[in-house]
Amino acid sequence: MSRVLVLNSVDDVAIALDDISVGETPDGLVAAARAEVATGHKIARRAIAPGGVVRRYGQVIGRAKVDIAVGDHVHVHNLAMAEDGREAEVGVDAVPPTPLDGATFMGIVRPDGRVGTRNYIGVLTSVNCSATVARRIADAFPDNSLPAGVDGVVAFTHQGGCGGSSLSTDVELLQRTLAGYARHPNFHSILIVGLGCEANQIPDWLAKSGLETGAELRSLTIQEAGGTAKAIEAGTAIVRGLVEEASKIERQPVSAAHLTVGLQCGGSDGWSGVTANPALGKAVDLLVAHGGSAMLSETPEIWGAEHLLLRRAASQGVADRLNARLDWWRVYAERHQMELNNNPSPGNLKGGLTTILEKSLGAVAKSGSTPLNDVIGYAEPLATKGLSFMDSPGYDPCSATGQIASGANLIVFTTGRGSVFGAKPAPSIKVASNAKLASWMDEDMDIDASPVLTGTSLEEVGREIFEAMLAVASGQPSKSEALGIGDNEFVPWAVGAYL
Template sequence: MTEALKIHPADNVIVALRDFRAGEEIDLPDGGTLPFLEDVPTKHKFAERDFVEGELITMYGVIVGRTLRPVPRGTCISTENVVHASSEYTVGRRSTDWDAPDVSAFAGRTFDGYHRADGSVGTRNYWLVIPLVFCENRNIEVIQSAMLEKLGYVTDRAFTVDVDALIAKYRQGRGAEEIMATEILRSGTDLQHNRVFPNVDGIKFLTHQGGCGGIRQDSEALCRLLAGYLSNPNVAGGTVLSLGCQNAQVSLLQEALASRTPAFTKPLYVLEQQGSKSERDFIAEAVKVTFAGLMQANQVQRRPAGLEHLTLGLECGGSDGFSGISANPALGYASDLLVTLGGKAILSEFPELNGVEQELVNRCVTEESALKFAHLMRSYSQRAEAVGSAFSMNPSPGNIRDGLITDAMKSAGAAKKGGTSPVVDVLDYTEPATRPGLNLLCTPGNDVESTTGLAGSGANLIVFTTGLGTPTGNPIAPTVKMASNTALARRMADIIDIDAGTVISGQDSIRSKGEELLELLIRVAGGHQLTRAEQLGQDDFIPWKRGVSL
């Protein structure tokens, strides 16, 4: 196994692929030897040469930081000696030439999907029950508790927690020490074996804290987002609950649907509580129309569809120092494969593209898209700075602990999810992806706000790379979790779908892991394999309020 990695010939720092101790000496990737003057943990970077104060740090071939003090050769790069720095960018001459990957192994491949009237194809067949305002959240939860288990849609339970055992010990007068020693995990049961509607993959009940009380623009964006969810090919139709007086009026949702999908023909039931006789009658009607909608949704069956009907959301979260050299580039290769086959990919999280803007600008196929990307990045950055924040504050404590010490360093690795293909379109939040190829979507770096936006822009699959581990998923887009390191894949096997740590160990190449990932996506898209997030019922949904969120 390689012990250290210099990612790009222009780099002046090297990634530690194992723990190094002060006094050790290693052979450098480019020749020669280097003695370590201090301990360097796995995933962190060490200085290839001596730096003076104020020098630029380069990684992935781009500027990722600036030294705060002299940094001797063979010492660790950290937040104590390096601060964020990134390159400026301009919109000028662009180059969209690229070496498309060989897709002969996937030519003519299909997945079993749900064909919609507008020509799109879903990887799942869901019914949505959604509120236009947070005042309806309780009603959503009441309907959910009334319908899910009865219709066979309670998530498979890998285990149950026996709280009764703890209550019994407490009533027997047992102390805290014995309570802590009590085994309360029990084997789970499959509660989905007897679905009333076998062709409907689930009912998804969304709740949120928006729709009123904030700025009107947030309510308008919420309606566009919900229209995106209803229009997503993974959705058969929906039940919408409105209070009546909120900012997010039914008319705004209808306008958003008409703008996005002029020929919207899915069954949609809209109920207003302030026009009902009572809350009980309102809930009863919602249950009945939802049941009627499920009857219609159940008439659709899976049929073969080409891979060009896949729209893949590209996401990372809980990233570590290996994310940018294993999971993210492997996902980028799978993205390149998919767009070569005629599909779509969506790269989001604009705060985590800070420092690689020039590369993405240069890959835009039109000047209009390049200018739009530059405008969205600059205006987002300015809004962050106006409230006393900045993109440079994006790395989390977990990122920093595992080797991502600046936003530019994190961004340079995060951008690898987008592969090398040209950028065919740039989308603001809630805008739909309509052009085959790689799209850029303006979302926050916040994991769930970003995945929520990806599904709202049409993703019918999401791949979520992670180095630290996260259980998150999406209500309507199956979310494949890809680990950057094998230790995580083993430790959190119940939430991880695929291990990219084999790239670090040398068992796989970026290419072979990307091809393996696409094979997995085809199985997931056709309903032949559930993701871990689906098995856990991880349906995370957080609309972005355009106040600053990093």
């Protein structure tokens, strides 16, 4: 069996399937390796002159800094960012999938028709000042004390809500995020805890968001309750009643069309774009064909691969909205003296990824092949079925927080270096890109996508991921849930200044 993988016949590099030593000539190469090449890293298939483009996936991933000879290790020492190969004819690849039916899961149908995959009680905070009270209220209800059918009582705390103008971008984003959580179908009910004098006044953001307090949306402030201890006592009494009501909820079979999946990747490696991400893309195609929805996010991590999404845009308006978000990020990065075309993180680099182009091309593969039907702002309510793009930073907890606020009732997270991510109230399924990770961190990984490298088709692994989506949506705990992860990943996007 070949020890290198060529992803596209036009590629200038192959990917090492195992560690290659100097002087070895693996099948698939015409010359011996001129350097040590670790598994997942790139080795040159042809000579490339300085300034010449370098391709992987059939796409440009950079330009040669110096002469690259056949057999050279291709990485940060000889490969630089490029701006080539990103032309796009809008909508030419926007082909709707053939509709499918029959896939179901055991969901939780709320009285207004929303469908959840979990049954939590949420304790939201309007401001950082109420964080301790909210956590003490949630801590009064450990998971092992809850009745069957109630998945947990979780406090969602943050660093915002004051310290700036009540009309600032940060407050608006926070209010939008909190409102998304308040109406999320994975919550039976919500208690909002405030201090009382914060910029983020509870009545104001509820009214702005079209929300009203009632039996399943309660609120209190520490100042009105009479202080910390009295607020904890009052909040605990409220949640005790909400837990009793939540225990009466039963699951029932519903169509897979009620699934909305947030797509995430983190700690990527050279195999992420070969195994886990494209396999997740196959699962997304199945979900969309069954009438479900998926959200791709992390705008800085589609940089350099946006042309693939523009070719799938369902309309010129969708393409214009995506380009507008990319333009915003370009200005934002310049204002903060950063570059969007920076190299990937240290872990990504060690795993074999060299440029943001290479990383982005692999990341976009998570979205499958169906049309891009909408582009929405951070934490804006999802309004369109099928595949959408939600604008967000590339920081996973922040991005996933926005996806959940937009309506994701399930997260699928691919990783090559390893991740322990979880994000209540949405269960998180993690997909490993390589066999070593799947074995070494088996208590964290739900699915091993590495069989793609040994003959299993992407379609087969994609089907496995899709079936895992249905099982976890039906109540089967994911690995991160079984470990109790997900209480600390609520990270609303903060972009403004504090005054």
